Amino acid sequence: MFELNDDWDLEPKSRVCLLEDYAGSEVRWCPGCGDHAVLSAVQRLARDKQLAPEKTVVVSGIGCSSRFPHYMSTYGFHGLHGRALPVACGIRSRRPDLDIFVVTGDGDCCAIGTAHWIHAIRYNMDLTILLLDNNIYGLTKNQTSPTTPFGWRSQTHPRGSFFASLNPIAVTLGIQNASFVAQTIDWCPPHLYATIRAAHEHKGASFVRIFQRCPHFTEDVFAQAREDPGRVLLMTHAQGIPLDAAVLKMFPNRAGHDPSNLAEARELACREDVCTIGLFYRNPGGSRYDEVTAQGLGKTPGEKLAAIEMALDGFMV
Amino acid sequence: MKDAAIEVWREKLRSFLKAGVDGQPAPPPEAVLYPVKALLAWGARHHRLPADAPSLAVFYGGMLAAARKPARERLLEDLTRLSGKLRDLLAAEDSHSPEAASPEAVSASLGMEAEVFFDAAALSEALSHSTRGPLRMRPDRRRRIEATLAALEEYSREMRMAPAFWLFGAGESAAGIEAVGGRPSPHAGVLGFCEGLRDRLSGLLRAVRTARLEVENAFDPARHQERLEQLDWRSATRDELVSLPAAVVVETPERLSQESVGAFGRLLRSGYPVQILIRQQGEDLSGLRPDFGSLAVAHREVFVLQSSLACPDHLSQGLARMSETPRPAVAVISAPAQAESKSLAWQRTLLLYLSRAFPLYCYDPDRGQTWASRFQLHEERPEEALTPADAAALFPEFRCHFRVIPESAWKDEQVELCEYLAPREDAPTPRAVPFVWVADSEGRPERAIVSREMVRYCLDRLRAWTLLEELAGIRNEQAEAAVAQVRKEIEEAATNREQAAIEKAKREGASEAIRRVVAVLTGPELVKRPAKAAALAGQEPAPAPQQIAAEPAPASEAPYIDSFLCTSCNDCFKINARMFQYDANKQAYLADRSAGTFAELVKAAEVCPAKCIHPGNPRPADTTATPAMLARAAKLK
Numbered sequence: 031m032f033e034l035n036d037d038w039d040l041e042p043k044s045r046v047c048l049l050e051d052y053a054g055s056e057v058r059w060c061p062g063c064g065d066h067a068v069l070s071a072v073q074r075l076a077r078d079k080q081l082a083p084e085k086t087v088v089v090s091g092i093g094c095s096s097r098f099p100h101y102m103s104t105y106g107f108h109g110l111h112g113r114a115l116p117v118a119c120g121i122r123s124r125r126p127d128l129d130i131f132v133v134t135g136d137g138d139c140c141a142i143g144t145a146h147w148i149h150a151i152r153y154n155m156d157l158t159i160l161l162l163d164n165n166i167y168g169l170t171k172n173q174t175s176p177t178t179p180f181g182w183r184s185q186t187h188p189r190g191s192f193f194a195s196l197n198p199i200a201v202t203l204g205i206q207n208a209s210f211v212a213q214t215i216d217w218c219p220p221h222l223y224a225t226i227r228a229a230h231e232h233k234g235a236s237f238v239r240i241f242q243r244c245p246h247f248t249e250d251v252f253a254q255a256r257e258d259p260g261r262v263l264l265m266t267h268a269q270g271i272p273l274d275a276a277v278l279k280m281f282p283n284r285a286g287h288d289p290s291n292l293a294e295a296r297e298l299a300c301r302e303d304v305c306t307i308g309l310f311y312r313n314p315g316g317s318r319y320d321e322v323t324a325q326g327l328g329k330t331p332g333e334k335l336a337a338i339e340m341a342l343d344g345f346m347v
Numbered sequence: 348m349k350d351a352a353i354e355v356w357r358e359k360l361r362s363f364l365k366a367g368v369d370g371q372p373a374p375p376p377e378a379v380l381y382p383v384k385a386l387l388a389w390g391a392r393h394h395r396l397p398a399d400a401p402s403l404a405v406f407y408g409g410m411l412a413a414a415r416k417p418a419r420e421r422l423l424e425d426l427t428r429l430s431g432k433l434r435d436l437l438a439a440e441d442s443h444s445p446e447a448a449s450p451e452a453v454s455a456s457l458g459m460e461a462e463v464f465f466d467a468a469a470l471s472e473a474l475s476h477s478t479r480g481p482l483r484m485r486p487d488r489r490r491r492i493e494a495t496l497a498a499l500e501e502y503s504r505e506m507r508m509a510p511a512f513w514l515f516g517a518g519e520s521a522a523g524i525e526a527v528g529g530r531p532s533p534h535a536g537v538l539g540f541c542e543g544l545r546d547r548l549s550g551l552l553r554a555v556r557t558a559r560l561e562v563e564n565a566f567d568p569a570r571h572q573e574r575l576e577q578l579d580w581r582s583a584t585r586d587e588l589v590s591l592p593a594a595v596v597v598e599t600p601e602r603l604s605q606e607s608v609g610a611f612g613r614l615l616r617s618g619y620p621v622q623i624l625i626r627q628q629g630e631d632l633s634g635l636r637p638d639f640g641s642l643a644v645a646h647r648e649v650f651v652l653q654s655s656l657a658c659p660d661h662l663s664q665g666l667a668r669m670s671e672t673p674r675p676a677v678a679v680i681s682a683p684a685q686a687e688s689k690s691l692a693w694q695r696t697l698l699l700y701l702s703r704a705f706p707l708y709c710y711d712p713d714r715g716q717t718w719a720s721r722f723q724l725h726e727e728r729p730e731e732a733l734t735p736a737d738a739a740a741l742f743p744e745f746r747c748h749f750r751v752i753p754e755s756a757w758k759d760e761q762v763e764l765c766e767y768l769a770p771r772e773d774a775p776t777p778r779a780v781p782f783v784w785v786a787d788s789e790g791r792p793e794r795a796i797v798s799r800e801m802v803r804y805c806l807d808r809l810r811a812w813t814l815l816e817e818l819a820g821i822r823n824e825q826a827e828a829a830v831a832q833v834r835k836e837i838e839e840a841a842t843n844r845e846q847a848a849i850e851k852a853k854r855e856g857a858s859e860a861i862r863r864v865v866a867v868l869t870g871p872e873l874v875k876r877p878a879k880a881a882a883l884a885g886q887e888p889a890p891a892p893q894q895i896a897a898e899p900a901p902a903s904e905a906p907y908i909d910s911f912l913c914t915s916c917n918d919c920f921k922i923n924a925r926m927f928q929y930d931a932n933k934q935a936y937l938a939d940r941s942a943g944t945f946a947e948l949v950k951a952a953e954v955c956p957a958k959c960i961h962p963g964n965p966r967p968a969d970t971t972a973t974p975a976m977l978a979r980a981a982k983l984k
Contacts (some may be wrong), residue, residue, distance in 0.1 A: 040560065040575065048931075057917075062956060064914065064956070066916040067914035069915070070915035073933065087962070174542070217914070219957070256956070
C-alpha cells in the first residue's frame, strides 16, 4: 500500500518538451547573423534541462538581439531601451521559481543601460545575462556603439571612431559582488552552449559576453579570430567551462586559468592581442539580493493580512 | 519537538507502570492526570475521562496524539496553502471580468486619495475598450476550482474540530471511558465508523490532488478526470494516513471471542489504520480462548504487539512503534486484574511472561520482507526454570489443579514438572508423577502434584513458544540443517584440497629428485628448467606481432557537414533549403545531396560562418563543376 505510488499519473509534471516547444515566431534576423547561434543554444539548453516554457522568462531591451523573446515560446518581456536588467531583477525579486534569461546588446547594456548593468551585477540576483556584442548599432544601420573598435568607420564616425572601445568583461570584473563572468564566441556552437549552460547552472548573476558577428556591418571585426583559431585564447580549468576533447582540439592556443583568481582574470580580460574565451571568474559564495526580496513568499493571503495588520498596529497611538 | 513529546510520554508511562510493578503506591491522581489534560488540549473533547483510573488506553492515546501531531499539522498547512493558491487563481480571474473594469471597481482599487489625480470613469472606459485582455478561464475549470476550494475548506474545518483520536470501548475494558460508537460490540461500531472515515479520506485526497494539478496549471480533464474518480483511500501517503484521527478500540479477549471474532478479522483485513488494544487478564486453561496475537500476525500486513504491563520497557517501546504505524495495529497486553490485591496480581502478570505462558513479541511489517526483519521475540531467562504451572499456581481459580502432598509421601517417581516437560527422545516413564515446588505459609518448600489438565496446558504453552522461537530465528531447525550441510561441504572440500596438495607435492618431489640426479651425472649446462630457465638463459624472445603500418585514410570524396559546429544561421538555407536541413538540435546536415548542385555546395561552404560545410568532389554529371568552381572548392579544403 505504501510502497506503491499508484496515483503517479495525477502528479503535475509528466511531459517532455522538444526543441519545437521552445521555438516562437518566425525568426527575422539576417541570414548569417550570430544571434541565430545564441538562440538555438538557448533553445537546446531549455530542451536539455526540460525547462517548463511557462516557468521561463526571456527579458530584453531594444536592439537586434533584443528581438530574442519573440523567438522563444516562453514568457518574454521586450522592454524599454537599456532597462532589461531592472525588469529582470523585478521579476526575480518575487519569483524564485522562474528561469530568467536576459538578452541585451552592446548598445542596450553598455550605453543607455550602463547604470542598471553595474547595479544588477552588484545585486547578484539569479539571472542568466547574455550580452550579444556585435560592436555596432545594427538595427539602426551602422552607428558606433561603446564597444566599436577604435578607428572603425560607421555612419556616425565616417572617419573612424574616436574612442577606445569599452571592454565589458573588464568593467564587470571591476564591479563588487560579481559572481560569474565569462566570454564566448558565436561561431563555435559547442563552446557557446557549454558557456550558457554553466551560466544557467550558476546561482547568481551570470554575465556572458558573446562576440557576435553582424554579417552586414562588422563581419571583418571578428574575421581574424574566426579565420585563425590561433588568435583565440581558450581559458581552461577543472572549475571552468567543461568542454569535450573535440572542442579543445579546435583551439591550439590554451591557457590554464583558475576562475577563483580575480587578479589574473582582470589581467586576462585586458589582453588585446587575442580574443580570450572561457570563464574569467566565478564566486559561488557572493551574497544574493533575491534571497532577501523573496522572503515571506509562502504566506497565505490571511497571513499577509495579519502581518499588515500587525505592522499597522505599531502606528497606533 | 515530536521526539521530545514522545519521550515525555514514554517516561511517564514507564514510571507509572514501574510504580505498579514494584508494588509502590500509584502516583497521586493529579500527577497522572497531567498528560490527560494535555491530551484534552489537543482536541479529545468528546470523551469523558475518569479522574480516578487513568487507563492504559488514555496513556496510549496520548502517545498516539503526540506521534501524529506533526503529520497532521503538515497536512493542515498544505490544505491552507492550496486553498490560498486556489483563491488567488479565482481572484486573478475575477480581476479580468467586465465587472472589474466598472468605475466603482476601478475607484475602489485606486483608493480614496487617488480620486484627486485620476478619473476612475475615464479609466474604466479605457479598460472596457481593451480587446486584447488575457484569456478567460473556462467555465468548467472555474466550477471545478470553486468546488475543490469549498471541499478543501470543509475538510480543513473538519480536521481542526476532530479529536486527536476516537476511542471505542465498552464496560470495564475501556476503564469507564464513554464509547463513541455507543454500540455494545465496539468492532461493529468501528467498522461502520471507519468506512465513513474512509469515504471522507477519499474525498479529501481527491480535493488535494485536484488542487495541486490546478495550482500547477496541469489539470487535463481527459487524462485526470477518470483517474480522480477512481481514487480511493489506498492512494493516501503515509503522512496523509497518519494525519487523520486514529480509531482506538479497547477490548477484552472474553468479549472478542464470544461476540466479535468475525468483526475483528474484517477490521484487520480492511487495512484501515485502526488501533486495537486487547487487555488480557489472567489465564484460560480450557484452551477455548483464541490466541489473538497469532491470529493478527496471520493477517500478515498488520502490526502486532504482544506485551505485558509487567515488562514496561518492552511495552512502552512497542506502543511507541505502534503509534507511528499507518497500518491496522493490534496490541495484546497482559495486565493484572484491577480488583485484586495489587502485589499478587502483579506477581502473576510477571510470572506469566517469565514462564513463557504469555510470550512477548512485536511483529512489524514495515521493518522488511522477511520474518527475521519483521518479528522480534523478547526473551528473558529467569534464574530458576519456570513453567506455566508456576504462574498458574498463583491463580485461585486453578488451585484445584494442584494437590500439596506431605513430605512422607515424597517418592522417587515424582519428577519436577520442568524436567517432566523437557523434550526427550523416549516418552516419559508412565509411572512418573510431575510436581511443582510451592511454599507453605511458613515458607517451607512443599511438593504439589499437578493435574493432567495443567500438564497439557504447560505443554501447549511450551509448544507455542518453540514455534515462536523458530519464527524469530532461535533454534530454527531448517537453518541448523542448512548450517550443518554447508559445514559438511566445506570440510569435504578442505579434505579434498589437502589430498590434492599432498599428491602434487609427492609428484613434484619425485621429478625434482630425478632432475637433480641427472644434473649431477651430466653437468648443469645440459639440463635446463623448462620455462623459467629458458627465459634466464636469454633465448630468442618470441617474435613481436608484426606492426602493420597504418595506411592514410583515403581523402573523403563525398561532401559532408560538421553538424556540431553549425551556428543555425540560415545562410545555407537561403541557398538551398532542400539540400540543407536542420536536425533535432537545430543544426544543419546534408539532407539530400541530389537536391542541389556542386556550385551551391561551394557557395554555401564559402558563406558558412562556422566553416562546417565541406563540398567534397562533384558528382560526374554535375555541369556546375567548372574549373573555376573546382578551384574555389580547392581553396576550401
